[in-house]
Amino acid sequence: MMILVTGGSGSGKSAFAEDCVVSFGGEERVYIATMYPFDEESKKRVQRHRKMRQGKGFKTIECYTRLERVQVPEDSTVLLECMSNLVANEMFQEDGAHEDTVASVLRGVRQLKEQTGNLVIVTNEIFSEAATYQGDTERYQEYLGKINQELAEMAEQVVEVVYGIPIYHKECAPEGQEGSGDDEKPVEQL
């Protein structure tokens, strides 16, 4: 099962994604952290997320670039957070994939998916605002937008979190119940 969790800034995506992982049950939980702590603000952010994860039994793997190198245990549940950071790292860090970012990230996700049964990926909506961008920032939106679309295609479930409220954009029938021809379920409220 792969779940893609998206939403705006400060919308409660992480808390929701962690709940998804915990609800999968399972013994081993792996957190793939992609935020490079380059200044005070990002260090604080990392601290905040660590505090949220405390006591939930996650083993943390830091991965700022080249997701395809990450190895996870076979039966683990994996939470990758956040795609927007990974894409920025791949594009702008020296050892990143640069113009090969989209292909490189998708390769990494496919490999993760092959290694583990349950994968939750947190991404970000950065596409709706009045400001327009050029150059690197516009390309960043383009790359992340493309990746999000591909991930949504791969995922069994796509959830947008709006102020902590999940809105299901894609939800397939659980395994063993496929083939009914009707993959869509009505919006559920938690």
Added chain:
Amino acid sequence: MKMIIGGAFQGKSALAKKEYPKIDWVNGEEADWAAVRKAQGILNFHAFIRREMKEGKDVRELAEWLIDCNPEVILVSDEVGYGVVPMDAFDRAYREAVGRICTKLAAYSCEVTRVVCGIGTVIKHA
């Protein structure tokens, strides 16, 4: 508590006034805390958060305070977290504060309506 949220210029305030024609509204662009804590309805709640932050006030507990002293209020607020991370540190902090505060308020609210193109969709009804 009920919330009406969505992007800018989507008809949130008009929808709110239509849904609740009998209540008195204050506007977050000018109302102070004394008015907000007693208001029946608050328009542009995001603007109130921004003004408080501009004045250097700590807004981390704002959601708890509002729940405490005005649990029946109708809140209308922009969603401001759907763009590229702003270059300016204040803008980043403001954007995140609106998200965190509204997430707490949405958890408390019995109803949350999201407005797109003037059309409200109830995304939470507890």
